[in-house]
Amino acid sequence: MDILSKKLKKNIIILGAGFAGVKCALDLEKLAKKDKSLSSNFNIVLIDKNNYHLYTPTLYEVASTAKADASGSVLKKVITTPIENIVKNKNIKFLQGEIIDIDFKKRTVDFSDQTVINFEYLVLALGSKPTYFGIEGLKEYSLSLKWLNDGIRIRNKIRNKFLEKRNGEEIKIIIGGSGPNGVEFSAELAGYIKELNNIYNKKIEANIKLIDGSSHILPGFEHNVVKKALKRLEYLNIKTINGFVILKVDKLRVYLKQLPPSNEPRENFTPEEKTEDYDILIWSGGVEANSLLMHIDMSKEKRGRIETNQFLGCLPPDKHLDVAKNIFAIGDNSCFYDPKTQRPVPGTAKIAIEQAKIAAKNIYNLINKKPKELYKIKPLPFAIPIGGKYALTKWGPFLFTGFTGWIIKQLIELYYLYSVTKKASVIFNWWRGIRIFSKND
Ligand SMILES: Cc1cc2nc3c(=O)[nH]c(=O)nc-3n(C[C@H](O)[C@H](O)[C@H](O)COP(=O)(O)OP(=O)(O)OC[C@H]3O[C@@H](n4cnc5c(N)ncnc54)[C@H](O)[C@@H]3O)c2cc1C
Structure with missing residues (x-):
């Protein structure tokens, strides 16, 4: 100092x-x-x-990897880079x-x-x-995924809940928010429960529901992306409840209220109210x-x-x-x-x-007393992995789906990881991550 x-x-x-x-x-x-x-x-x-940089795009996989030897410290190594390594031999002072x-x-x-x-x-x-938008009980009873420890906590909670269940029972998982994060996470969790059934030789059914106030999943995305994502979720047996907002949450259930469709006048609309029970509630809504x-x-x-x-x-x-x-x-x-x-x-x-x-x-x-540069918004590629080796990846005008989308997603990930850390070691961690996290697929 x-x-x-x-x-x-x-x-x-x-x-x-x-x-x-x-x-x-x-x-x-x-x-x-x-x-x-x-x-x-x-x-x-x-x-x-923290003394590390966290690579958030693979956090879902941390929260849903069933691989028994993927301990907290192994997972940390895969999705974090020590800042000391990033600034090594550089004229940057790092202070923790x-x-x-x-x-x-x-x-x-x-x-x-x-x-x-x-x-x-x-x-x-x-x-x-x-953010919990002031919804009663939401912060208290839900799990959110933002930091490394959140990922490990969610993974352990789901495993413990799974182990409490008897054959033939279902594990009810609700995810609030059906943006790219909610969609990706729901699909990862479906794979996680499948793999837990294999490991523990059990037959527990995954009952996973995505809830969102908007009229469809992936609000803001193009129609064909939404359509393909929905089809994939259906294939994975993930249910979607759209057009309903969470009013409040208690220890066992969420309370929902329907929103009027955008084309219907509010005065003619009588909203439906309902509840949904859960074992695990995940908040991915903002x-x-x-x-x-x-x-x-x-x-x-x-x-x-x-x-x-x-x-x-x-x-x-x-x-x-x-x-x-x-x-x-x-x-x-x-x-x-x-x-x-x-x-x-x-x-x-x-x-x-x-x-x-x-x-x-x-x-x-x-x-240097030079004119400043303007920030211009560029169209950037996006990738939404939806369970297994399947992703919807948009690069320029092209939309890649399925395994091709997944491969391109991995390459985009490598590019971003490298552009931030500039270390050859990230390639090793990237590859190690693919091996660990593909275990459920
Ligand atoms: C689960 C998850 C998955 C995501 N997936 C994708 C994806 O696939 N693609 C994509 O483009 N984006 C994704 N995002 C979004 C992306 O992670 C964020 O937009 C991005 O991290 C923002 O970068 P940032 O540098 O602004 O903040 P961050 O990356 O969050 O970095 C903030 C840093 O500030 C530090 N910090 C915070 N408070 C303090 C303090 N008081 N004192 C000192 N240090 C502090 C933190 O430790 C952290 O290192 C995802 C986010 C999450 C949570």
């Missing part, structure tokens, strides 16, 4: 070593190599409460610690151990957390910004993300204040409105990486 409090160099502080933070630090370091004014006058400091406050006027960040560090430039990349962002004084949207301009600079609470100068928000912390739709771009790893490149470039340009 000493070196950071000396006034020899100024600090470019990057908060969070997720997709956005790591990519931003690596790109800045690359730019600093070319530019002595950056490397001799600034420290690049990456801060995270929890940030509890940011003072935009004094331009400092505060750690939970009372260390305080100054910054000249700041990048907010602290990610998000599940995220909001990291709690730290909730307290800070910047212009924010309703889920706490910081509104950013076209250069990904934060917008101040009042446009006459200059507290947001040299402060960027990227990845799940940023609320950037798509100029075409006026809607915020979604929080995905791919978008986090793209935004990180722009933030790094703009810090470099500001230091």
Whole structure:
């Protein structure tokens, strides 16, 4: 820490070593190599409460791998990369610690151990957390999947519940939220129960239901993607309940209320109300910004993300204040409105990486008094794995389904992993992950 409090160099502080933070630090370091004014006058400091970078796209597989020897430590190795390895031989200082406050006027960040560090430039990349929309009982009784430990907890809870059941009984799993995360997870869980039946020589039926207020699964996706996903879910015997919102939750059941279809006037509509029992309830219905962002004084949207301009600079609470100068928000912390739709771009790893490149470039340009670069939304590939070696993968105009989609998904995953960590060891972990996680398939 000493070196950071000396006034020899100024600090470019990057908060969070997720997709956005790591990519931003690596790109800045690359730019600093070319530019002595950056490397001799600034420290690049990456801060995270954990000492590893978590590769979230394979978290579902952690939560649903039946492989008996896949212990917590093996799984951790497969889906995390030590930050020490990422910054090795790079001019990036990594500090492990929890940030509890940011003072935009004094331009400092505060750690939970009372260390305080100054910054000249700041990048907010602290990610998000599940949001429960104030639904009674939901936080208390559901399981959410965001961090590594959540994955291991869900895996163990389902296994324990499975072991309590007798042959012929069913295990009832409800997943709230039928976006890509809910769809992928429901299919993984179907495979998990199948594999548990094989391992323990039991006959427990998986009764898996996806519930969502929107009128169909995968809201926002093209019609043919939705149709294919639905067919695949039917094949896996996963039921979907759409057009119903969760009103409240207790220890045994969820209480649902029907929403009026968009084409029907509300006054003619009598909503159906019903309940669904569950053994395991998973919540995959939405995220909001990291709690730290909730307290800070910047212009924010309703889920706490910081509104950013076209250069990904934060917008101040009042446009006459200059507290947001040299402060960027990227990845799940940023609320950037798509100029075409006026809607915020979604929080995905791919978008986090793209935004990180722009933030790094703009810090470099500001230091060098060059014009800033605009953030332009690019059409990015997406992949929705739906159980086994099956995925719906869109790359450019092409939609790949089934095994081909799954292979392309693995390659996209490798590309993103490598672009963040830049280490050959990720290829080994990627391959090891495929072997462990394909066990249920
Ligand atoms: C289960 C799951 C599956 C997903 N699958 C996909 C997918 O297939 N494809 C895709 O594109 N996106 C996927 N996403 C979304 C993707 O993970 C996020 O959009 C992405 O991680 C955002 O990157 P980020 O850098 O903004 O935040 P994160 O990656 O969440 O990183 C935030 C970092 O900040 C650190 N941090 C938080 N608070 C503090 C603090 N107070 N002090 C210090 N450090 C702190 C955290 O430890 C973390 O390392 C998935 C998300 C989940 C949860």
